[in-house]
Each structure stands twice: as structure tokens, then as C-alpha cells.
Amino acid sequence: xxxxxxxxxGSVPCLSLGLLCLLxxxxxxxxxxxxxxxxxxxLQFNWHPVLMVAGLVVLYGYAVLVFRAxxxxxxxxxxxxxxxxxxxxxxxxxxxLGLCAVFDNHRSLNIPNMYSLHSWVGLCTVIMFAFQWLxxxxxxxxxxxxxxxxxxxxxxxxxxxxxxxxxxxASCISGIxxxxxxxxxxxxxxxxxxxxxEAKFANSxxxxxxxxxxxxxxxxxxxxxxxxxxxxxxxxxMLNENST
Amino acid sequence: xxxxxxxxxGSVPCLSLGLLCLLxxxxxxxxxxxxxxxxxxxLQFNWHPVLMVAGLVVLYGYAVLVFRAxxxxxxxxxxxxxxxxxxxxxxxxxxxLGLCAVFDNHRSLNIPNMYSLHSWVGLCTVIMFAFQWLxxxxxxxxxxxxxxxxxxxxxxxxxxxxxxxxxxxASCISGIxxxxxxxxxxxxxxxxxxxxxEAKFANSxxxxxxxxxxxxxxxxxxxxxxxxxxxxxxxxxMLNENST
Numbered sequence: 063x064x065x066x067x068x069x070x071x072g073s074v075p076c077l078s079l080g081l082l083c084l085l086x087x088x089x090x091x092x093x094x095x096x097x098x099x100x101x102x103x104x105l106q107f108n109w110h111p112v113l114m115v116a117g118l119v120v121l122y123g124y125a126v127l128v129f130r131a132x133x134x135x136x137x138x139x140x141x142x143x144x145x146x147x148x149x150x151x152x153x154x155x156x157x158x159l160g161l162c163a164v165f166d167n168h169r170s171l172n173i174p175n176m177y178s179l180h181s182w183v184g185l186c187t188v189i190m191f192a193f194q195w196l197x198x199x200x201x202x203x204x205x206x207x208x209x210x211x212x213x214x215x216x217x218x219x220x221x222x223x224x225x226x227x228x229x230x231x232a233s234c235i236s237g238i239x240x241x242x243x244x245x246x247x248x249x250x251x252x253x254x255x256x257x258x259x260e261a262k263f264a265n266s267x268x269x270x271x272x273x274x275x276x277x278x279x280x281x282x283x284x285x286x287x288x289x290x291x292x293x294x295x296x297x298x299x300m301l302n303e304n305s306t
Numbered sequence: 307x308x309x310x311x312x313x314x315x316g317s318v319p320c321l322s323l324g325l326l327c328l329l330x331x332x333x334x335x336x337x338x339x340x341x342x343x344x345x346x347x348x349l350q351f352n353w354h355p356v357l358m359v360a361g362l363v364v365l366y367g368y369a370v371l372v373f374r375a376x377x378x379x380x381x382x383x384x385x386x387x388x389x390x391x392x393x394x395x396x397x398x399x400x401x402x403l404g405l406c407a408v409f410d411n412h413r414s415l416n417i418p419n420m421y422s423l424h425s426w427v428g429l430c431t432v433i434m435f436a437f438q439w440l441x442x443x444x445x446x447x448x449x450x451x452x453x454x455x456x457x458x459x460x461x462x463x464x465x466x467x468x469x470x471x472x473x474x475x476a477s478c479i480s481g482i483x484x485x486x487x488x489x490x491x492x493x494x495x496x497x498x499x500x501x502x503x504e505a506k507f508a509n510s511x512x513x514x515x516x517x518x519x520x521x522x523x524x525x526x527x528x529x530x531x532x533x534x535x536x537x538x539x540x541x542x543x544m545l546n547e548n549s550t
Contacts, residue, residue, distance in 0.1 A: 174499040179483040179512040186513070221527050225520045228472050232516070236480040239423040243487055255418040268423040269430070272476070276469045283465050 066132040072281050073127065079274040080120040086267040087115045094260045095245070100163075102170030109163035111237065117156030118187060118230040119271055123278040125149035126223055130287040139289075143202060147195075154195055157188050180240050184233040187226060194222045224282070231275045238268045310376040316525050317371065323518040324364040330511040331359045338504045339489070344407075346414030353407035355481065361400030362431060362474040363515055367522040369393035370467055374531040383533075387446060391439075398439055401432050424480040431473040438466045468526070475519045482512045 091098070091108035098112075099105035128134065128146045161184075168175050176185065201207050201215040242254050242264055252258035281287060335342070335352035342356075343349035372378065372390045405428075412419050420429065445451050445459040486498050486508055496502035525531060 177499045177501045177505065179479060179486065179509045182509050182513060183479055183516060186516070217527070221524050224523060224527070228475060228519070228523070229516065231472060232476045232479040235423060235427055235476040236483045239480045240483055240487065242423065243484065255421045257421045261421065265423045265426050269426060272427060272430070272473065275472070279468060279472070280465050283461070283468070 064132075069130065069132050069281075069287050072277070072284070072287075073131070076123070076127070076274065076277045076281060079270060079277060080123055083267065083271050083274050084112075084116055084120050086263075086270055087112050090260070090264055090267060094263075100166075102166055104167070104171075106163050106170075107167040110160050110167075111241065113156050113160030113163060114184070114230075114237070115234060115271065117153040117160060118191070119227075119234060119274065121149055121153035121156065122191075122227060122230060123274060125153060126227065127278065127281055129289045130281055130284075132287065135289050147199065147203060150195055150198075154188075154191055157191065161185075161188060178236075178240060180233060180236040183229060183236065187229040187233050190222065190229065191226050194219070194226060197222075224279070227275060227278065231271065234271050235268055238264055308376075313374065313376050313525075313531050316521070316528070316531075317375070320367070320371070320518065320521045320525060323514060323521060324367055327511065327515050327518050328356075328360055328364050330507075330514055331356050334504070334508055334511060338507075344410075346410055348411065348415075350407050350414075351411040354404050354411070355485065357400045357404030357407060358428070358474075358481070359478060359515065361397040361404060362435070363471075363478060363518065365393055365397035365400065366435075366471060366474060367518060369397060370471065371522065371525055373533045374525055374528075376531065379533050391443065391447060394439055394442075398432075398435055401435065405429075405432060422480075422484060424477060424484050427473060427480065428477040431470060431477050434466065434473065435470050438463070438470060441466075468523070471519060471522065475515065478515050479512055482508055 091112055095108050096105060098108050100109070125146055128142050128149070134142050165175060167173070175181070197215065198219055201212050201219065242261055246252070246254040246258065246261060254261050335356055339352050340349060342352050344353070369390055372386050372393070378386050409419060411417075419425070441459065442463055445456050445463065486505055490496070490498040490502065490505060498505050
């Protein structure tokens with residue numbers, strides 16, 4: 063099968079899994095936890111898992127794959143650099159908004175912040191993401207970026223990109239787990255250890271997120287889908303608008 | 307710097323971080339939770355985090371790196387395949403023993419099993435690990451393994467190897483987080499949200515495990531430390547004892 067054909071075989075499940083994760087987390091918070099608002103209440107907290115899964119996992123996962131699509135290889139690399147940076151900026155903004163949702167809710171209900179391991183790993187993930195975005199902008203888009211900086215930055219950028227996705231997954235799994243213990247054991251309904259329908263649903267959502275991240279890693283690790291690098295692409299891309 | 311020199315610059319922090327993780331988790335369960343026993347009590351449960359971190363994270367991380375050490379490249383590949391498989395078998399046995407510790411403890415204290423997302427992801431990780439080990443044995447060590455099978459298996463083996471380490475990290479972070487909520491909020495001491503010394507220690511242990519896994523990924527993603535493949539190494543290795 064051609065790289066283009068086999069890429070679609072891999073990317074259609076990836077796109078579908080990402081959308082399913084987004085639908086799943088939205089349905090979880092809407093159906094069992096009364097939906098969304100931005101008023102400091104538990105309804106504001108509901109934005110936290112939705113925005114983190116949307117930004118840190120799904121949109122981030124889609125954004126890291128844009129250079130792997132063979133149909134983009136004959137187009138200007140700058141276009142796809144801007145798509146990559148744009149999607150990641152949106153992902154970063156959604157993640158920061160997701161953090162605001164939980165901090166705002168904690169402040170209005172007088173709940174302490176930043177004590178759980180989930181919160182430590184989650185905050186590290188978002189800080190690393192913001193740092194990576196700024197570093198990527200300065201190294202790969204700004205015209206003043208020197209060549210030696212760009213070539214040394216590339217392997218670090220690739221490694222940090224994967225590291226952020228790994229940390230996002232660890233944050234999501236620990237967050238969903240923590241939330242189920244809080245809400246199911248703190249309510250008058252069935253406790254988590256009796257596996258009520260909500261627990262089965264949210265646990266399955268966790269496995270769906272795992273599957274999405276592993277499929278993204280599978281696509282990233284396939285050498286057939288590496289964009290072929292041309293010599294004139296090795297200069298900072300704002301100087302290189304006509305590269306093909 | 308030569309590949310050999312730079313490999314040691316990367317691997318010494320990696321080895322040290324792994325040992326620190328192991329010391330940290332052992333100290334946590336020994337100092338704050340009265341140490342270890344194998345009698346169905348909470349002291350048996352203490353083996354669970356220690357054995358999972360030892361097997362699924364530290365030993366697993368060391369084992370996946372053996373082919374990256376430049377000093378091994380001039381030696382027989384079979385020797386290092388056996389070291390790789392042997393370390394991973396030991397890692398798998400420690401992980402299974404870690405699962406036995408928690409199941410045994412739950413049975414004797416009548417605590418339900420396999421309801422949390424942590425347990426679902428953790429069990430998937432160990433099952434995937436066992437499957438990967440058997441697949442690796444049949445593809446890369448058994449003399450009857452056909453060449454087409456080995457060459458198709460290699461990228462899947464590499465991807466699954468990384469996937470298992472990612473899932474191990476997600477399992478560890480969610481497990482430490484869950485355990486701190488259980489033990490600190492269920493005891494008469496300071497709750498988790500007041501960040502007592504144990505919480506700070508175990509959260510830091512979680513970050514140490516994150517750092518170890520990311521360093522392992524950093525070493526894996528460095529092309530300079532890829533073992534150069536020679537033609538005669540592409541036959542199943544039990545038939546290839548004299549390869550250098």
C-alpha cells in the first residue's frame with residue numbers, strides 16, 4: 063500500500079477515537095453531573111475534564127500529526143508549520159481555560175489547590191507545553207532564528223512533543239480516577255467499588271483516551287509517514303515562503 | 307562527543323533516577339506504612355507499589371535500553387538479546403508478583419478488585435507486557451521464526467515496547483494518587499489536601515518516576531545510539547550465534 067493509502071488506514075481510526083474521547087467526556091459531565099456553566103459552581107468544574115481532554119489530548123494529538131499526512135508533502139511546509147502552530151496554540155488556550163475552570167471553582171468553594179499528584183503532573187504538563195510552544199515559535203518560525211539553533215532544537219522539540227503527550231495521558235488517567243473516587247464515594251448513590259454505570263462509562267472513556275494516545279504514537283513511529291526533508295527547508299521558515 | 311561518551315552522559319542520570327525511584331517507593335511504604343510482609347495484611351499490600359515500580363518501570367526501562375549502549379555494538383547481538391529478554395522476564399515476574407500482592411491483600415480483607423480506572427489500565431499494561439514478551443520470544447529468539455514474520459514484527463515490537471512504558475507511567479501516577487487519597491484521608495492524621503510530609507514525599511516520587519520515563523524516552527529517540535544493523539543479523543538469532 064502507498065504511504066498515502068496506509069496513512070489514511072491509520073488516521074481514520076485516530077480521528078474517530080479523538081472525536082469519541084471528546085464526545086465521551088462531554089456526555090459524562092453533562093449526563094451525570096448536570097452540564098456546564100461558568101459561575102464558580104460544580105458546573106464550572108465540569109469544563110475542566112472536557113477542556114483538558116479537548117486541548118491536551120485530542121487537539122494536541124491531531125496537531126502533532128499534521129506533518130505525517132502524505133498529501134501535505136507536496137505543499138509548502140510553511141503552510142503546515144502554521145497549521146501545526148495554530149492548532150497547538152488553540153490546544154494550549156483550551157488547556158489554560160481548563161485550568162482556570164478548576165481554580166475558579168476551587169476558589170469559590172474554598173477547596174485547596176495543587177496538593178494531589180494529579181495536579182502536580184497536570185500543571186507540569188501545561189507549563190512544559192507552553193515552554194515548548196514558545197521554543198518552537200522562536201526556533202522554527204521566527205526569521206531571526208539561527209540555523210545552528212534550529213538544527214539543535216529539532217530533536218529536543220520532537221522528544222518534548224512526545225513527552226507532553228505522555229504526561230497528558232498520565233494526567234488524564236489520574237484525574238478521571240481521582241474524580242470518580244471523589245464523586246461516587248461522596249454521593250448517596252452506589253460507590254465506585256460497586257462499579258455503577260457511570261464508573262463503567264468513565265473507566266471506558268479512560269481506556270479510549272489510552273487507545274487514542276497509543277494510535278498517535280503508532281503513527282508517529284512509522285517511518286513511511288515521515289515528511290521527506292529537502293535542503294532548502296533547513297532555513298527558518300519565515301525566510302522560506304516559497305519552499306515546496 | 308562520541309556516541310559512547312554521550313551515551314554515558316545520558317545513561318548515568320537514567321540509572322541513578324531508576325535507583326532513586328526504587329529507593330523512594332521502598333522508603334515510602336517502609337517509613338509511613340510499617341514495611342513488608344506476605345500475610346494478606348496491609349503489609350502485604352505494601353509490596354504492590356514497590357514491585358510494580360521495580361518491574362514495570364525501573365527494570366523495564368533499563369531493559370529497553372540495552373541495545374542503545376555503544377559498548378555492546380561490537381559484541382554478539384545474541385548475548386544482548388538474551389540480556390534484554392532475561393531482564394524483561396524478571397520485570398514481568400516482579401509485576402505479576404506485585405499484582406498477586408494486591409489481589410491477596412484484597413481477598414483477605416474482603417476489598418473488591420478491578421473497579422478503578424487505575425486497576426483497568428494497570429492490568430491492561432501487564433497483559434500487554436506478557437503478550438509482547440511472548441511475541442518477542444517467538445519472533446526474535448526461536449530458530450523456527452520466519453524472516454517475513456521477524457521483519458514485520460520489529461516495528462510493532464518497538465511501538466508496543468514504548469506503549470507499555472507509557473501505560474506503566476499512567477498506572478503508577480494514578481496508583482500513587484489513589485493510594486494517597488485512600489490512606490491520608492482515611493487516617494486520623496493530616497488529610498492529603500493539607501500536604502503533610504508523606505504527601506510531599508510521594509508526590510515527588512511520582513515526579514521522579516515521570517523524569518525517569520522521560521529520560522528513557524529521550525535515550526530511545528536519539529538516533530546516534532541506535533545499534534548499527536548488519537545484514538547477517540536479520541536472521542532469527544538462535545541460528546546466528548556467531549554474529550558479531
